[in-house]
Every structure is written in C-alpha cells, then in structure tokens.
Amino acid sequence: MKAILTQQLIYFIPTLAMVIWAGYQCYKHGAVYIMELFEGQSDLAITLNKVLLLGYYLVNIGLLVYTLMQGERQEFLSDLISQQADRVGVVALLLGVLHFINILGLNLLKRSKFLKP
Amino acid sequence: MVQNLILVGYLIYLPIVIMLTLLVAKVLFKNGKVFMLDIFNGREEIAHSTNRLFEVGFYLLNIGFALRILHISSYRINVDTALIDLTAELSEKIGGFSIYLGLALFFNLFLFFRGKRIAAQKRNMAQVART
Numbered sequence: 001m002k003a004i005l006t007q008q009l010i011y012f013i014p015t016l017a018m019v020i021w022a023g024y025q026c027y028k029h030g031a032v033y034i035m036e037l038f039e040g041q042s043d044l045a046i047t048l049n050k051v052l053l054l055g056y057y058l059v060n061i062g063l064l065v066y067t068l069m070q071g072e073r074q075e076f077l078s079d080l081i082s083q084q085a086d087r088v089g090v091v092a093l094l095l096g097v098l099h100f101i102n103i104l105g106l107n108l109l110k111r112s113k114f115l116k117p
Numbered sequence: 118m119v120q121n122l123i124l125v126g127y128l129i130y131l132p133i134v135i136m137l138t139l140l141v142a143k144v145l146f147k148n149g150k151v152f153m154l155d156i157f158n159g160r161e162e163i164a165h166s167t168n169r170l171f172e173v174g175f176y177l178l179n180i181g182f183a184l185r186i187l188h189i190s191s192y193r194i195n196v197d198t199a200l201i202d203l204t205a206e207l208s209e210k211i212g213g214f215s216i217y218l219g220l221a222l223f224f225n226l227f228l229f230f231r232g233k234r235i236a237a238q239k240r241n242m243a244q245v246a247r248t
Contacts, residue, residue: 021173022177082187085127086188089180090181096174096181099177
C-alpha cells in the first residue's frame with residue numbers, strides 16, 4: 001500500500017532543503033568559476049549562472065516530486081524513519097556525486113579552451 | 118516492543134552521526150582555508166569559494182552515507198536480550214561510520230597536500246620560464 005502524504009513529507013522536506021541549499025551554494029560560490037571562464041563578459045556569466053540554477057531546480061525538484069509517493073505505508077514509526085531515511089540518503093549521495101562531477105567538469109572546461117573566442 | 122527499541126536506537130544514532138559529520142567538516146574546512154589560499158596564490162575569493170564547494174559535497178556524501186546505513190533489522194534484535202543487541206548494533210554502526218569519517222578526513226587531507234604540491238610545482242615552473 002502506498003504511503004500517505006504526511007509520511008512522505010518526512011522524506012520530502014529534508015531532500016527539498018538539501019536540493020535548494022546545494023543549488024544556492026553552487027550558484028553563489030560557482031560564480032567565481034563562471035566569471036573566470038567568461039572573462040570580460042560578466043553579464044553573460046551572471047545570466048548563465050542564473051539560468052543554470054533555474055535548470056538545476058527544475059530538474060532536481062521535479063525528480064523529487066516525481067518519486068514523492070514511492071514508499072510503502074509503514075505501520076511502525078521506526079520502519080517509517082528507516083524507509084524515509086534511506087530515500088533521503090540516496091538523494092544526498094546522488095547530489096554529492098553530481099556536485100563533484102560538476103566541479104570536475106568546470107575545471108576540465110577551464111583547461112580545455114573550449115570556450116575561448 | 119522491539120520496534121520501540123529500534124526507534125530509540127535511531128534517535129540515538131542520528132544526532133551522534135550528524136554531530137560527528139558537522140564536527141569533522143568544521144575542523145577540516147576551517148583548516149582547509151589555509152591550503153586553498155596557498156593553492157590559489159592568495160586569491161581569496163576563489164579560495165573561499167572552492168573550500169565552500171568542497172564542504173557542500175562533503176556534507177552531502179557523508180550525510181547520505183550515514184542515512185543509508187541507518188536501518189536496523191528487527192531480526193537482529195532478540196526480545197530477551199534486546200538492549201544488549203541494540204547496543205551492539207548501534208556500536209557497529211556508529212563505530213563504523215566514525216572510522217569512515219576518519220578515512221574521509223585523511224583522504225581530504227591528502228588531496229589538500231597534493232594540491233599544494235602541484236601549485237608549488239606550477240609556481241616553480243612559472244619562475245623558471247620567466248628567468
């Protein structure tokens with residue numbers, strides 16, 4: 001039996017917070033890197049950063065909502081916590097891996113002269 | 118009855134694990150600032166930003182790992198020795214996670230030193246090229 005929404009909220013609230021936080025940190029602190037890639041075109045860099053953040057939110061929050069009602073209904077609170085914690089853990093791990101892939105990608109891009117005029 | 122005990126186990130495990138992660142992250146990235154400033158030749162903004170980005174990734178990976186290993190199966194808790202079994206399970210999980218955090222700390226330290234060495238090499242080569 002599918003879990004009811006109040007049970008899924010234990011999963012949704014931490015993961016939503018994580019996605020928003022991670023995205024905003026990347027937006028705020030990745031700005032330096034994007035500025036370096038687009039030297040002299042700072043308005044392009046700022047716009048690109050905002051667009052990337054928007055795309056990130058769309059995809060990630062969309063995925064969260066898409067998988068929102070997936071868990072089974074649990075009768076014990078301990079099982080509920082265990083199940084939802086596992087789902088939150090998966091999201092956290094995936095976010096972390098993607099985060100580091102982003103950083104690596106940015107560094108490779110910086111080195112590859114792909115964006116040089 | 119066992120389920121209640123497992124719930125208590127989770128309520129003990131979660132704060133300890135989260136506090137451990139926060140503590141290690143705080144220490145690691147407070148001291149990482151020095152390494153970053155060295156690697157980026159004193160450019161404070163990019164050093165601070167890189168440090169912060171690594172910190173975010175560190176938190177995500179470690180909290181994710183801690184949550185994934187949270188689950189305590191009721192099959193491992195016998196009703197007559199329940200508290201003993203719970204303590205054994207918790208010590209396994211918390212201890213194992215602590216060891217993992219220590220290894221992650223050492224790995225990050227290794228990366229910091231490696232970055233410092235590569236930056237020093239680049240500086241040397243730039244100096245040689247100039248002379």
